[in-house]
Amino acid sequence: MLKIGITGGIGSGKTTVCQIFETLGIPVFYADVVAKQIMVSDEILIKGVKETFGNDSYFADGTLNNKHIAGIVFNQQKELDKLNALVHPAVFRAFDQWAGEHTAKAPYLLKEAALLFESGSYKMCDKNVLVSSPLELKLKRVMQRDQVSREQVLARMDKQFTDEQKQAFADYTIINNDKESLILQVLNVHQSFLKLAGQWV
Ligand SMILES: CC(C)(COP(=O)(O)OP(=O)(O)OC[C@H]1O[C@@H](n2cnc3c(N)ncnc32)[C@H](O)[C@@H]1O)[C@@H](O)C(=O)NCCC(=O)NCCS
Numbered sequence: 001m002l003k004i005g006i007t008g009g010i011g012s013g014k015t016t017v018c019q020i021f022e023t024l025g026i027p028v029f030y031a032d033v034v035a036k037q038i039m040v041s042d043e044i045l046i047k048g049v050k051e052t053f054g055n056d057s058y059f060a061d062g063t064l065n066n067k068h069i070a071g072i073v074f075n076q077q078k079e080l081d082k083l084n085a086l087v088h089p090a091v092f093r094a095f096d097q098w099a100g101e102h103t104a105k106a107p108y109l110l111k112e113a114a115l116l117f118e119s120g121s122y123k124m125c126d127k128n129v130l131v132s133s134p135l136e137l138k139l140k141r142v143m144q145r146d147q148v149s150r151e152q153v154l155a156r157m158d159k160q161f162t163d164e165q166k167q168a169f170a171d172y173t174i175i176n177n178d179k180e181s182l183i184l185q186v187l188n189v190h191q192s193f194l195k196l197a198g199q200w201v
């Protein structure tokens with residue numbers, strides 16, 4: 001089964017792009033969403049997160065205290081490394097299982113992940129797509145969407161590869177600025193993937 005990875009910096013619009021693929025009938029595995037689900041359901045992981053970041057990592061009802069964890073990890077690389085080491089292997093396993101379940105349901109599968117290249121999980125995909133946007137536009141979108149400060153967005157960007165670094169890993173690029181048509185670009189790469197899927201053994 002052909003597996004396509006899709007990524008982009010915070011606010012690049014990768015989720016927006018994936019939603020267009022979904023309207024074309026392509027199943028999408030949202031790694032960030034799954035990571036969040038696992039963090040409140042996997043008992044071993046919950047124990048590890050509490051031991052590493054304190055009991056305040058969870059509210060009394062078992063939901064994740066995102067602000068508490070984000071405040072620690074996006075200010076100290078060492079702490080972020082610890083969180084990634086706890087969460088990422090569990091997400092990789094979940095993707096493997098999901099891909100097995102969705103094989104034969106579509107011509108190809110998509111994996112959307114913020115840290116596709118940084119985490120090395122792009123290696124689990126046959127081709128990889130970068131959604132790229134100008135820095136100021138990304139900042140504006142996230143500040144508006146999440147009601148956060150410019151500094152908070154920049155702190156996360158600082159923990160991700162730049163678009164230039166990501167470009168080196170990408171087989172395809174989708175430009176999501178205000179001028180280029182997103183839908184047309186998605187349709188073009190979709191056609192390429194359908195052709196590839198036809199050749200895939
Ligand atoms: C730190 C957490 C609690 C913050 O939650 P919050 O609701 O504020 O952010 P959210 O999860 O919606 O992420 C928003 C964006 O932040 C960036 N981001 C999230 N996690 C990371 C990370 N580990 N490294 C760098 N950037 C990250 C991404 O661009 C992501 O799309 C949460 O992001 C988390 O649990 N992260 C660890 C899981 C992870 O690595 N996810 C990303 C790839 S699987």
Ligand SMILES: Nc1ncnc2c1ncn2[C@@H]1O[C@H](COP(=O)(O)OP(=O)(O)OP(=O)(O)O)[C@@H](O)[C@H]1O
Binds near residue numbers: 011015145
């Ligand atoms: N071409 C566009 N035109 C207008 N708004 C857009 C466009 N692309 C994305 N947006 C908006 O910008 C915000 C960020 O987009 P999106 O959530 O898809 O980014 P993302 O890359 O998935 O971000 P994150 O890494 O934070 O999850 C959203 O509110 C989305 O609706």
